[in-house]
Amino acid sequence: MKKIVFIIMSVFLLLPQAVEPQDVLKEKVEVVNIEVPVRVFRDGVPVDGLNKDDFRLSEDKEPQTLNGFxxxxxxxNVRNINLQTGSTAPPSRYFVLVFRVFEYNEQLEKGVHYFFDQILNKNDRLLVLVNDRTLLLNQDVWQVKxxxxxxxxxxxxxxKSRQKLEQFFLAVQNDLDQTKLRMLLARDSGFYAPRIIDFLNRYLRTWNEFKTKYLIPDLDTFYNxxxxxxxxxxxxxxxxxxxIEMFPNMKISGRIHAQIVQLISDLQVARSEDALxxxxxxxxxxxxxxxxxxxxxxxVEEISKMLVKVDTxxxxxxxxxxRxxxxxxxxxxQVxxxxxxxxxxxxxxxxxEVIFSGNIGSALHTVEEKEDIYYVLTYEPSRPERKGKVKIxxxxxxxxxxxxxxxxRADYIGEYLQKKREQDPLVILEGLKLKGxxxxxxxxxxxxxxSGKERGGRLSVDIRIRDDxxxxxxxxxxxxxAQESQMDLDVDFAFLKPGRYMFLVEVHDMLTGKTIMDVLQADVD
Incomplete structure (x- = not known):
């Protein structure tokens, strides 16, 4: 959304008979021009060739006049386009790479290298999110670096993620082994039925924790x-x-599953409490x-709207x-x-597009040739003071x-982040520079x-330095x-000889588990 503000001067002319000069009245009117990206599909294929007159836009059921289109x-893939047209270097683009990974295998590594070698230009900006870590890798960092x-x-x-996952799997296996042991020691099915119920409930809790952490996209990350x-x-x-990770599931052919099925059969013909x-x-x-x-x-709806709103x-x-x-x-x-x-x-x-493939290099080659076609409609709301629902x-x-x-028109992204900041702030690292x-x-x-003397924050700062x-x-x-809400940190590296260095700084908020990273490339004289 772009705002264009005009200052309108309303001047009341002085009447000839007036003895007192009239004050000039200034009225500020804010005129907001709204941009609405819209994608059009027919049978799943983007529709090209539409014009402004094809569209109708209303806000809260009131028709609006389109003043731009x-x-x-x-x-x-802009490199091939440049070779064909003979144009100069393409303008800077902004890429966000989001990784949710548990295994950095050969195919994924080849895909990452393909992105840097064939897609990313030297002047493109880059934001990377890897599991719970965030990293800015902009043009001031060498491409190979x-x-x-x-x-x-x-x-x-x-x-790290693999080790955490192993803890999930080990917990399920240990719980199952303990349940089997209790069933072995129990004298009758009525005694160990509640143990089975407890085990299945714990299994569901473990599954939901796993799903939230590893399967469902982190809304905070998307909003940020x-x-x-x-x-x-x-x-x-x-x-x-x-x-997409796998989760341990009971085998239908396994002994414990067979025992549970047999238990259900035995309980159904027993007393009413056992049948329950x-x-x-x-x-x-x-x-x-x-x-x-x-x-x-x-x-789906929440993430989709955000991506459309920010025009990406x-x-x-x-x-x-x-496994x-x-x-x-x-x-x-596979869950x-x-x-x-x-x-x-x-x-x-x-x-x-979404592509299910282990060959990431080939998948990237497929999408880099795909053309994204969409329209942008602009209008000036007839009632700028209201922020209504748009219909196209x-x-x-x-x-x-x-x-x-x-x-x-609504700033729901800002409202969400403000609420989350109050509940669970996201640590910020800025002003990274080398002075001498x-x-x-x-x-x-x-x-x-x-509270009191115990009030404060707990931070972990990891600094890594590499030479050229x-x-x-x-x-x-x-x-x-940290006792204050902001901490200024200066670290002296007197041992550095003249040359070019890469500084990688990672800050971890130990109270929230949130991590932020930044990279600086600088010369030491």
Whole structure:
């Protein structure tokens, strides 16, 4: 949304007989010109060739006059276009790479290298989100260094996530072993039925924790980078690399599953209390089967609207992960099978695609040739003081589907983030610079907890330094107790010899678990 503010001067002319001069009256009227990106599809294919007269726009059911209209067409592959047209270097673009990974394998690494070698230009800006970490890799960092830094972060984060996942799987296996032991020691089925119910409930809690952490997109992440992209004027692309993990599921052929089925049969012909236990166990098994095959909490509408609002194109690459058999009773299962459909809906609304493939390089080659075509309608609201719902129609094309943000005028992104900041702030790292041999930075917006003398924040700051030969010279992590809401930190590196260095700084808010990173390339004289 762009605002154009005009100052209108209303001057009341002096009457000849007036003895007192009249004050000049100044009235400020804010005229807001609203831009609404809209994508049009017929049978799933983008519709080209429309003009302004084809569209009708209303706000809160009141017709609005379109005062502007233009078509946007863009491709990620601009290098081939430049070679064909003989034009100069393309303008800067803004890429956001989002990784949810547990295994940085050879195919994913090749895909990352393809992105840097074939898609990303030297003057393109880059924001990277890897699991729970955020990293800015802009033009001031050498292109080859940007790739090396991302390689390193992906390897570290994949290993950390893998270790956390192993804890989930071990917890399920241990709980199952304990349940089997209790069943073995129990004398009658009526005694251990409640134990089975407890086990199945714990299994569901573990599954929901796993789903929230590893399957459902983190809304906070989307809201934060959406707010960031609202202020970006370059052409914007978001690429998500999504490894869908497997979750341990009870084998139908396993001993424990057979025992539970037999238990249900025995309880159904017993006393009424036992029959009730049998029904509860059946319902829990049905719920487990249903939840492991659905992603009902996937916020499709919310994410889609944000991506359209910030005028970006979103592509998603889904990769499976292979797992070995866990035990005689548990096997890894591909879960939440409708995630692919949910992501397909999100990407379609923003002009992108979702591709399920382990060959990320090939998948990137496919989408870089895809052209995103959409329209931008502009209008001046007849009632600028109100922020109503927008409706766009194509009267002459009833068979077309339109995707746009019907709440384009509302600052729902800002409202959400403000609420989240009050509940759980996102740490900010800024002002990273080298003064002589002293690295300076400002850290703010971290969580403050406690009261009195105990009130404060807890931060961990990790600084890594590499020389121009990519040799690591320094890697230390220090903890700080922050009493104020902002901390200015200066770290002296007197040992640095003249030359060019890469500084990677990572700040971790120990009270919220949030992490922010930044990279500085600087010369030491």
């Amino acid at each position: 233009y078509v946007r067409k863009k491709k990620m 940007r790739r090396e830094i991302l390689d390193q972060i992906l390897k570290q984060e994949a290993l 980078f959406a707010r960031h992209l609202e202020n970006v004027r370059e052409e914007k692309w978001v690429l998500t690399f999504y490894q 236990h049998a029904r509860i166990i059946e319902q829990l098994l049905e719920r487990i089967d249903r939840e492991l095959n659905a992603a009902d909490s996937f916020p 194109t979103y592509h998603c690459f889904i990769m499976g992960v292979r 070995e058999v866990l035990s005689e009773d548990l096997a890894y299962k 939440a099978s409708d995630i692919e459909n949910s992501l397909r809906a999100i990407t379609k609304r923003s002009g992108g 129609e194509l009267p002459g094309n009833p068979d077309c589907r339109l995707f746009y943000d019907d709440n384009i 041999r002293t690295l300076a930075m400002k850290i703010s917006n971290f969580k403050i907890a406690g 030969q990519n040799q690591q010279l320094y890697d230390q992590d220090r903890a700080f107790a």
